[in-house]
Amino acid sequence: GAVVSQHPSWVICKSGTSVKIECRSLDFQATTMFWYRQFPKQSLMLMATSNEGSKATYEQGVEKDKFLINHASLTLSTLTVTSAHPEDSSFYICSAKPGGEINEQFFGPGTRLTVL
Amino acid sequence: AQSVTQLGSHVSVSEGALVLLRCNYSSSVPPYLFWYVQYPNQGLQLLLKYTTGATLVKGINGFEAEFKKSETSFHLTKPSAHMSDAAEYFCAVSDRTGGFKTIFGAGTRLFVKA
Numbered sequence: 266g267a268v269v270s271q272h273p274s275w276v277i278c279k280s281g282t283s284v285k286i287e288c289r290s291l292d293f294q295a296t297t298m299f300w301y302r303q304f305p306k307q308s309l310m311l312m313a314t315s316n317e318g319s320k321a322t323y324e325q326g327v328e329k330d331k332f333l334i335n336h337a338s339l340t341l342s343t344l345t346v347t348s349a350h351p352e353d354s355s356f357y358i359c360s361a362k363p364g365g366e367i368n369e370q371f372f373g374p375g376t377r378l379t380v381l
Numbered sequence: 382a383q384s385v386t387q388l389g390s391h392v393s394v395s396e397g398a399l400v401l402l403r404c405n406y407s408s409s410v411p412p413y414l415f416w417y418v419q420y421p422n423q424g425l426q427l428l429l430k431y432t433t434g435a436t437l438v439k440g441i442n443g444f445e446a447e448f449k450k451s452e453t454s455f456h457l458t459k460p461s462a463h464m465s466d467a468a469e470y471f472c473a474v475s476d477r478t479g480g481f482k483t484i485f486g487a488g489t490r491l492f493v494k495a
Binding site for chain 2: 269271307308309314356358360362368369370372373374375377
């Protein structure tokens with residue numbers, strides 16, 4: 266149980282285009298989903314927290330107009346990188362936390378974005 | 382504000398030797414503490430967690446960690462390293478009162494020598 270999927274697993278796009286990454290909780294309802302960014306050989310940096318049906322909360326320094334997050338349902342959150350540039354190339358990881366007393370978040374396998 | 386410090390970006394041990402990965406945290410409220418493992422180009426896998434109760438926590442693959450409030454530490458240990466333990470390990474602290482926001486340490490790369 267507690268499986269989180271991400272799609273696509275990797276994507277290559279041209280500079281200036283937009284890319285959408287999906288994060289799904291497959292066997293549980295996620296009241297909260299998190300989006301992280303990980304540069305090579307570095308730690309995970311929290312980008313934003315999203316709760317179903319409400320606007321995402323972005324961390325300081327993360328451009329909300331650049332990284333659009335939509336938590337449309339209790340099993341799906343999407344991250345859209347708008348007008349992507351080479352510096353947006355990174356490994357993006359989502360996680361999902363069930364509601365209630367479960368004190369754990371479950372991570373997706375990550376999406377490797379390369380912007381040419 | 383919360384923070385996590387992992388001492389040592391790289392740790393090298395021989396197969397069969399003790400593994401000790403250090404983690405110190407800072408939190409203004411009682412924290413949730415986690416250790417995760419990450420293999421190349423993959424997501425994170427939970428090794429173990431401390432939320433409340435017993436301070437010695439046992440996880441998967443023979444790992445365990447002890448929550449020491451007085452030392453604000455949550456070091457990860459394994460009595461005998463295996464080649465398959467070679468990976469990146471992250472210590473993390475979550476805010477139990479602030480929406481479960483999680484801060485990760487910088488990570489420790491574990492090398493296991495044959």
